[in-house]
Amino acid sequence: xxIKYEKVGDEPLLVPESYRxxxxxxxxxxxxxxxxxxQPQATPIWxxxxxxxxxxxxxxxxxxxxxxxxxxxxxxxxxxPDNTGRWLEVRGHIAEVTEEGALDHANALSxxxxxxxxxxxxxxxxxxxxxxxxxxxxxxxxxxxTNS
Amino acid sequence: xxxxxxEKFKDLLDxxxxxxxxxxxxxxKPQATPxWVxxxxxxxxxxxxxxxxxxxxxxxxxxxxxxxxxxxNPYRWMEVRGEVVEETEEGxxxxxxxxxxxxxxxxxxxxxxxxxxxxxxxxxxxxxxxxxxTSR
Numbered sequence: 001x002x003i004k005y006e007k008v009g010d011e012p013l014l015v016p017e018s019y020r021x022x023x024x025x026x027x028x029x030x031x032x033x034x035x036x037x038x039q040p041q042a043t044p045i046w047x048x049x050x051x052x053x054x055x056x057x058x059x060x061x062x063x064x065x066x067x068x069x070x071x072x073x074x075x076x077x078x079x080x081p082d083n084t085g086r087w088l089e090v091r092g093h094i095a096e097v098t099e100e101g102a103l104d105h106a107n108a109l110s111x112x113x114x115x116x117x118x119x120x121x122x123x124x125x126x127x128x129x130x131x132x133x134x135x136x137x138x139x140x141x142x143x144x145x146t147n148s
Numbered sequence: 149x150x151x152x153x154x155e156k157f158k159d160l161l162d163x164x165x166x167x168x169x170x171x172x173x174x175x176x177k178p179q180a181t182p183x184w185v186x187x188x189x190x191x192x193x194x195x196x197x198x199x200x201x202x203x204x205x206x207x208x209x210x211x212x213x214x215x216x217x218x219x220x221n222p223y224r225w226m227e228v229r230g231e232v233v234e235e236t237e238e239g240x241x242x243x244x245x246x247x248x249x250x251x252x253x254x255x256x257x258x259x260x261x262x263x264x265x266x267x268x269x270x271x272x273x274x275x276x277x278x279x280x281x282t283s284r
Contacts (some may be wrong), residue, residue: 028222030168030215032178040170040178042215043281044225077168077180084166087182116262 004090005144013141014112015049019088022078023049026113031056032075041077046109047076052092053138057106060133061100068094068137076139086148095140102134152274153187157226157282160216161187164251169194170213171205179205184247185214191229191274195244198237200268206232206273214275229279240270 007013015023029112031045043064047056054076067075080086103119109118110119120129151163161167169183181195181202192214196202206212210232218224241257248257258265 019267028217030180030217032168032170032180032213034176034178038176039211039229040172040213041229042168042170042180042227044217044222073177075170075178075180077182079166079182084182091177091179096270107236108199109261129204 002145005146007142013144014051014052015088015141015144015145016060019146020049021052021090022080023047023054025145026111027081029079029111030077030079031064032077033064034073035063043066046113048077048109048112050138053095053140054092055105056107056137057102058135059128060113060135065135068097070097074137074139083148087146089145090139090141091143091145092139092141094137096136096138098136098138099133100136102136105136106134107128113130149278150190150280151278151280152190152261153228153277154226154280154282155194156268157280158187160224160226161185161192161214161219161228165216166250167214167216167217169202170215171202172183172211173201173205181284184251186247186250187214188274190277192277193243194273195240195247196273198271203235203271206235208232208235212273212275223246225283227281228275228277229281230275230277232273233276234272234274236272236274237269238272240272243272244270 018083028044029047076090106119111117166182169179214228244272249255
């Protein structure tokens with residue numbers, strides 16, 4: 001059954017407890033950002049939830065980075081791989097973009113998704129070690145749709 | 149202009165993978181929902197019902213994006229960006245039945261959803277593929 005939640009005033013809109021497993025399990029999510037011309041771009045990405053913000057991580061200069069300036073609108077869809085009728089959509093805006101702790105954050109995501117606390121351990125991205133600036137983006141939910 | 153779906157990644161739309169469909173709300177905010185999908189004559193097709201938000205957001209000319217992630221290997225994916233070139237009620241129930249057979253192994257869509265039978269107008273949306281991004 002679908003349920004909608006909306007942000008009211010300054011009160012933070014939290015991810016419902018019963019759906020937080022979708023952020024603790026290593027589920028690759030769909031992140032939607034808007035291109036400068038307004039067209040939606042959808043990419044698979046790692047994500048987590050810090051109890052207040054939904055967080056993703058990228059690197060300076062990428063299209064995602066350009067599309068995720070503070071205030072930018074983004075949407076995320078997380079589908080339970082064990083039951084595709086159970087899902088969570090978060091619509092929100094970028095509340096914070098920070099380089100501080102962003103490498104630690106990438107490492108934490110790597111641990112969650114790959115079981116390796118060194119983000120650059122993966123052969124495909126080893127060449128980027130020390131050559132890119134990681135960035136953490138915090139998404140402030142303004143609307144959450146769930147279904148189960 | 150229409151572009152072809154790369155052969156190497158076409159399975160991501162042919163296999164019963166629930167994909168993310170992104171449409172734009174009237175205020176420009178992206179909405180993302182899980183949907184069933186198939187490909188016919190080079191067009192990506194999705195199915196919904198009249199009056200739903202997706203229906204309102206998928207008028208002819210609307211920009212839409214579909215992301216399919218391989219459930220066997222999440223690092224393999226394809227993003228299709230395009231435009232709705234047709235939305236039709238004709239054959240739309242047949243189409244949802246085809247999708248139901250593909251995804252649920254149940255060629256009668258409403259067999260799993262009796263309460264809705266005859267109570268909604270199904271719609272098929274045909275998406276012209278204009279841009280494709282894939283993983284390596």
